[in-house]
Amino acid sequence: MSTKLLGLKFEEVQERFGEEFFNICFDENERVLRAVGGTLQDFFNGFDALLEHIRTSFGKQATLESPSFLCKELPEGALLLHYFRPHHVVGFAMLGMIKAAGKKIYQLDVAMEQVANEKLCSDRTQAIVAVLPSSSKNVTILTPGRTFPGESPKSLRTSESASVPSAGPSLSNLMFDIHMSVLQLGEGLRK
Numbered sequence: 001m002s003t004k005l006l007g008l009k010f011e012e013v014q015e016r017f018g019e020e021f022f023n024i025c026f027d028e029n030e031r032v033l034r035a036v037g038g039t040l041q042d043f044f045n046g047f048d049a050l051l052e053h054i055r056t057s058f059g060k061q062a063t064l065e066s067p068s069f070l071c072k073e074l075p076e077g078a079l080l081l082h083y084f085r086p087h088h089v090v091g092f093a094m095l096g097m098i099k100a101a102g103k104k105i106y107q108l109d110v111a112m113e114q115v116a117n118e119k120l121c122s123d124r125t126q127a128i129v130a131v132l133p134s135s136s137k138n139v140t141i142l143t144p145g146r147t148f149p150g151e152s153p154k155s156l157r158t159s160e161s162a163s164v165p166s167a168g169p170s171l172s173n174l175m176f177d178i179h180m181s182v183l184q185l186g187e188g189l190r191k
Contacts, residue, residue, distance in 0.1 A: 014092060044081055045070065078131065078132045081129045098112055
């Protein structure tokens, strides 16, 4: 219905939603998102850890497994992104999120092509997206160890004066177990 009112295709609305969703997340958590990976491929391969941390932060409410990503490099700079256990909202926004991540973090213009789930997996537990450079003049393919234009590794580090946004009082202690679940947070260490 809204696609008819706006005069847009459903895919365009879906992509714009993903872009706006990512931009809101980026505005609130730029340093965290920039630190997930040095390249777009690394970003999606490292995204699992961020999603798992968010999922386990909800404690007993977190009953489902987190979505998972595997990003492989194809010839000529294309990427193949496997998305396992797609969540309906994230899946809906995925194409726009990929485009926005490429542009906001890595200054890349990318085009995407979603491979239909039915062709790959009958139980719809995964989706695959081909991420293609939209023009070779705007794309810099980065290998591990290189930084993206305009950013140096130093600017990605957090400083001692960096603050952790929270809803409660400021924290001076945060401890994790080997599974990255929060064990303690507060102002002092407990035995």
